[in-house]
Amino acid sequence: MKIANQHNRAVIVDGENTIDIAEASGGRFGPDPQSVLAEWDAFLAAAPSLTGPSKPLDMSALGNPTGVPHQVFAIGLNYRTHAEESGMQVPKVPATFTKFPASLSGPFDDIEIIGEAVDWEVELVAVIGRRADRVPEADAWSYVAGVTVGQDISDRKLQFAAGSQFSLGKSRRGYGPMGPWLVTIDEVENPDDLGLGCSVDGVVKQDARTSDLIFSVPQIIAELSSVLPLLPGDVIFTGTPSGVGMARDPKEALRAGQVVETWVEGIGHMRNRCI
Ligand code: ZN
Secondary structure, X not given: OEEEEEOOEEEEEEOOEEEEHHHHOOOOOOOXXXXXXXXXXXXXXXXXXOOOOEEEOOHXXXXXXXXXXXXXXXXXXXXXXXXXXXXXXXXXXXXEEOOOHHHEEXXXXXXXXXXXXXXXXXXXXXXXXXXXXXXXXXXHHHHEEEEEEEXXXXXXXXXXXOOOOXXXXXXXXXXXXXXXXXXXXXXXXXXXXXXXXXXXXXXXXXXXXXXXXXOOHHHHHHHHHOOOOEOOOOXXXXXXXXXXXXXXXXXXXXXXXXXXXXXXXXOEEEEEEEO
């Protein structure tokens, strides 16, 4: 099943059509995505019987598929190739920061370029569907509602302005495009081995597989949930592979007028214009 956020309402995507979850459930679930995710198990049980008037899918009206989550976790240096290109040691525990929730944006939203050090980072994003507190790695996928595509847009100047302030440097408004929809795990053939990449003006900049993650999604959930509970609707940006602009010679950065395309195999494709 694919769940999207169309006009700020959670919808089930069925090919070219959508079913409004709040309308189809008589108000039991939704309308916003976080309230669907808050009752994810009940929603999954009810979903097969939800029918309602279908409306055409309007890609231009899609927002971030999770709405505004309680918590956003992001993992740095989680691909060996990216740790190497950054000149950093491979961490022994997931290097964790947050993107503040108000920075998240939709799959086709514009990215406002501020300064000369705004960079791209394609990432697989996992969304939590059940409260996860001290979850063992072997069970961790069962706590995930689904996965989606993310761009961890980063202002490198702000990120390193105070020595290191990853969270703020990755949280300018609109610097967290996500989407186009949440895909439930049962629809993903092997969620631990997905191709992902991004291009700028059609030139591929990143191209990798999630099987190269240092800490897999289950390992990240086990580690994070040993520290604090992960809540339904929470978002995890799982890290970016090599090929970011900062690590290129010469360095590259996004400029107004460019188009960033971002994809994860079997999940979907985002397109964001830089303004
Ligand atoms: Zn990142």
